[in-house]
Amino acid sequence: xxxxxxxxxxxxxxxxxxxxxxxxxxxxxxxxxxxxxxxxxxxxxxxxxxxxxxxxxxxxxxxxxxxxxxxxxxxxxxxxxxxxxxxxxxxxxxxxxxxxxxxxxxxxxxxxxxxxxxxxxxxxxxxxxxxxxxxxxxxxxxxxxxxxxxxxxxxxxxxxxxxxxxxxxxxxxxxxxxxxxxxxxxxxxxxxxxxxxxxxxxxxxxxxxxxxxxxxxxxxxxxxxxxxxxxxxxxxxxxxxxxxxxxxxxxxxxxxxxxxxxxxxxxxxxxxxxxxxxxxxxxxxxxxxxxxxxxxxxxxxxxx
Amino acid sequence: xxxxxxxxxxxxxxxxxxxxxxxxxxxxxxxxxxxxxxxxxxxxxxxxxxxxxxxxxxxxxxxxxxxxxxxxxxxxxxxxxxxxxxxxxxxxxxxxxxxxxxxxxxxxxxxxxxxxxxxxxxxxxxxxxxxxxxxxxxxxxxxxxxxxxxxxxxxxxxxxxxxxxxxxxxxxxxxxxxxxxxxxxxxxxxxxxxxxxxxxxxxxxxxxxxxxxxxxxxxxxxxxxxxxxxxxxxxxxxxxxxxxxxxxxxxxxxxxxxxxxxxxxxxxxxxxxxxxxxxxxxxxx
Numbered sequence: 001x002x003x004x005x006x007x008x009x010x011x012x013x014x015x016x017x018x019x020x021x022x023x024x025x026x027x028x029x030x031x032x033x034x035x036x037x038x039x040x041x042x043x044x045x046x047x048x049x050x051x052x053x054x055x056x057x058x059x060x061x062x063x064x065x066x067x068x069x070x071x072x073x074x075x076x077x078x079x080x081x082x083x084x085x086x087x088x089x090x091x092x093x094x095x096x097x098x099x100x101x102x103x104x105x106x107x108x109x110x111x112x113x114x115x116x117x118x119x120x121x122x123x124x125x126x127x128x129x130x131x132x133x134x135x136x137x138x139x140x141x142x143x144x145x146x147x148x149x150x151x152x153x154x155x156x157x158x159x160x161x162x163x164x165x166x167x168x169x170x171x172x173x174x175x176x177x178x179x180x181x182x183x184x185x186x187x188x189x190x191x192x193x194x195x196x197x198x199x200x201x202x203x204x205x206x207x208x209x210x211x212x213x214x215x216x217x218x219x220x221x222x223x224x225x226x227x228x229x230x231x232x233x234x235x236x237x238x239x240x241x242x243x244x245x246x247x248x249x250x251x252x253x254x255x256x257x258x259x260x261x262x263x264x265x266x267x268x269x270x271x272x273x274x275x276x277x278x279x280x281x282x283x284x285x286x287x288x289x290x291x292x293x294x295x296x297x298x299x300x301x302x303x304x
Numbered sequence: 305x306x307x308x309x310x311x312x313x314x315x316x317x318x319x320x321x322x323x324x325x326x327x328x329x330x331x332x333x334x335x336x337x338x339x340x341x342x343x344x345x346x347x348x349x350x351x352x353x354x355x356x357x358x359x360x361x362x363x364x365x366x367x368x369x370x371x372x373x374x375x376x377x378x379x380x381x382x383x384x385x386x387x388x389x390x391x392x393x394x395x396x397x398x399x400x401x402x403x404x405x406x407x408x409x410x411x412x413x414x415x416x417x418x419x420x421x422x423x424x425x426x427x428x429x430x431x432x433x434x435x436x437x438x439x440x441x442x443x444x445x446x447x448x449x450x451x452x453x454x455x456x457x458x459x460x461x462x463x464x465x466x467x468x469x470x471x472x473x474x475x476x477x478x479x480x481x482x483x484x485x486x487x488x489x490x491x492x493x494x495x496x497x498x499x500x501x502x503x504x505x506x507x508x509x510x511x512x513x514x515x516x517x518x519x520x521x522x523x524x525x526x527x528x529x530x531x532x533x534x535x536x537x538x539x540x541x542x543x544x545x546x547x548x549x550x551x552x553x554x555x556x557x558x559x560x561x562x563x564x565x566x567x568x569x570x571x572x573x574x575x576x577x578x579x580x581x582x583x584x585x586x587x588x589x
Contacts, residue, residue, distance in 0.1 A: 101489050121495035131486035134585035135508040145494040148504070178588040196494045 044078075044112050044199035045071040046098060046123070046232060051107035053093040053258075061105065063090035063258035068098075068251060070200060070232040078200070078232030080269055082247035084240065084298060090258025091236040092204055098234055099125045099202050111200070121145055124193035128205040130185040132177045138164065138188045139173035145196035163191040166228075167221060183214035190225065201226075203235040207242065219245050220278050227273040240294055244268050244287065245278065252297045262297045266290065369555035374562070377555040386556055387547045389539045395563065397539035401457075401532065402525045405464035409472045409521055412465070414514060417476020421483075421510070422502065430473070438470040442528040446535065455536035467528040468521035475520065479513025480506055512586035515579050519572065526568050 046069065053063040070079045083091040096102035097109050100119040109116040111123065119125070124145075132141050139160045140147075146156035164173055167187040172180065180188065186206055193201055203222075207215045219242060226233055226246075237243055243250050250264040268281050268290075281287060351371060357363055358370030365373065382391040389397075416434075419426025442463055449466075453459045483506050491505045533542035541560050548556035579586065 099489070099493055101493070119489065119492040121493070123493060125490060125493040127486045127490060129484075129486055131484065131490040133487065133505065133508065134588065135511070135583070144491070144504070148491075148495050148497075148500055176585065178585055192490075192494070202493070 043072050044122070044232065045069065046111050046200050046234070047109070048094065048097060048104075049108045049110070051094065051097055051104040051109060053090060053097060053102060054105035061257040062088075062093045063097075065107065066090070066094060066253070066258065066260055067107075068094065068234070070098075070234055072230075072232070077227060077230050077248075077273070080226055080233045080235070080246055080248045082235045082237055082243040082250050083253060084237060084243045084250060084294070085253035085258070085261075086255055086298065088255040088258070089253035090255070091253055093258065094253075095125075095202050095204050095234060095236050098200070099123055101125075121196035122198055123200045123202055124196045124198035125202045125204065126186070126189045126193050126206045128208045130177075130182075130189045132185060132188055132192070134177045136177070137173065138169065138175045138177065138180065141177065141188055142191045142195050144192055159195065160191070163195055164188075166194070166225065167191045181214075182210050183218060186210065186218060187221065190221070194225065194229065194231075198231060200232045200234060203233060205236050205238065208238060215239070215242070216278070220272070222246060223269055223272050223278075226269075240291060240298070241282070244290055244294060245272070245282065250294065252294070254300070261300060264290075264294065264297075366552060366554055369558060373555045374559050378559050378563075381544075381556065381559065386544055386553075387538075389544075391544075391563070394539055394541050394544045395567070397537075397543075398529055398533070398541040398564075399567070401460055401464060401540065402522070402529060404461045405468055405525055406518070406521065408461065408465040409468035410518070413469050413472030413517075413521075414476050416469075417473040417514075417517075418480055418502065418506070418510075420473065420477035421480025422506070427477075434470050434473055437466065438474075442467050442531045443534075446531055450535055459535065460532040460537065463532040464525050464528045467524045471520040471524055472514070472517045475513045475517025476510055479510030479517075482513065483509040512579070512583045515575065515583060519575050522571055522575070523568070526564060529564075 048066060048068040050065045050067055051063060052061050052065055054061040068081065070081050072078055083094060085091055093102060097104050098116065100109075100116045100123065103117075116123075133144065136144070139157060142160035142163050143151075143156040146159060151159075161170070161173055164170055167190050169184060169187050169191070172184060172188070177185065177188070189206065190201075206222075207218050210218060222233075223246060225231075233246075235246065237246075244266060246269050247264075247266050248269055250266055251260055252262045252264070253259065254261045268287060271281050272278055354368075355371050358365065358368055358373075369377075378391070385391070385393070416426075416430050420430050420434075421427075445466065446463055449459050449462055453462060487505055487509065488501055491501050496504060529540070530542035530545065533540040534546065537543040541564055545557050545560040548554075548560065
């Protein structure tokens, strides 16, 4: 495995596909102190600090004391953090906390030091079932965030067309949502989220409902967008390969109540961003090894 | 025609079934046309039965005037009028009342439905009121409205509005409750305020349901019309029918009924058209 030219490789021995950081909450590991050291993030920085989520009427919390942070990685790009784990491990709950759709029962969620109390365009969400607006065309869907801000119609149409081009749907602007395939819809959903000019993209299994081929194509689109826009990404997925391809960091959660079992720093997304073809990366023996290791981590402790 | 290698039976000729496949499971593009044809034939048969029954005087013309007599009456009333107004004047009077009531019902019912669907307080306030109002027949509250608001035009419109209110408000509320949670969340995460969510997500999401409510409301409106025109009306289709009934002018009664049916049918058609233009996505997402 080669390090990128011009990038300081702080990630340790590069012969390992996955490097395991020491156990312990990431936040403390990185910043050494408790949550009251806020002004240390001049860069956009999304932090969940020992967050617990407890839904009404549930006997036990969905998530207990999970810490996450999404900032800028050393390449200057945003972190691409992927949450994986078995069903019921609280992946989506954590994403909703970051989105401001669910309030944590304990702990704190902050973005650049400010507490998250409500959803906001700095943290645009893309859902599994696209959640597009069928009464609008693809272009109007993409321009939705701009319309909310009162951007003039011609200006927002132009911006929407740029974004549609970016997600490789240049010709679909006038299409109605139901005329689009599942993959195209997710592209529109991504473009719509990007139109809000978010600092963070929160992706809730955005590729979950797509067929395998479309999925693979969407993975490269996601990586391209991430590399081009420098947003930080928090993504929930069930796909192990997907997590490895996309993430700069993979957080493995386990249920009962949801907690972090392991955190992996990965390299594969960076290799794609540096120009290596996605097929070559997936064919790398290191990728297979990482895949096996991640799979083990996910099913660790589960009764066979 | 190629025959499957595994098949020993001869391929069926075009237009024939091979006895194994189920013919009605295949898409048949001309089905819609034939359903329409059946409807047409049904109507023709009924008309024929009516004509024959009237022609043979199986029933006295006082009870059942012939189609020809009804048609003649239609022409006469359209030209010379009945009870001091032409058919067109009766019709416009009725249409005006129904439409004024429909607009009032939309102006009140849609916001009430939104309040029921969106806020708990709104539901607490309006739900019992609507449930109280909904099952009461218009003829029951008509006297009270006359006592309160007199016998003028507003009372008639109010009676029809009340009948239309519940369907409009309840289907709006149902539409609001059916709004996908993810769509609202997506809009909020794109920066929408509460008011913007209502305006840009909830209202358009609920529109198909609201339009269905309007269709039901129009039906309720027409059935209330006759009751509304019971009181001190001088024009209107309902008034015309009642006057005719009092003088036992059965052909005008039948003619009036047919006119109301045709108008209601035409309105239904128009609303379906509006639906196709306004909410082409309905049923597709």
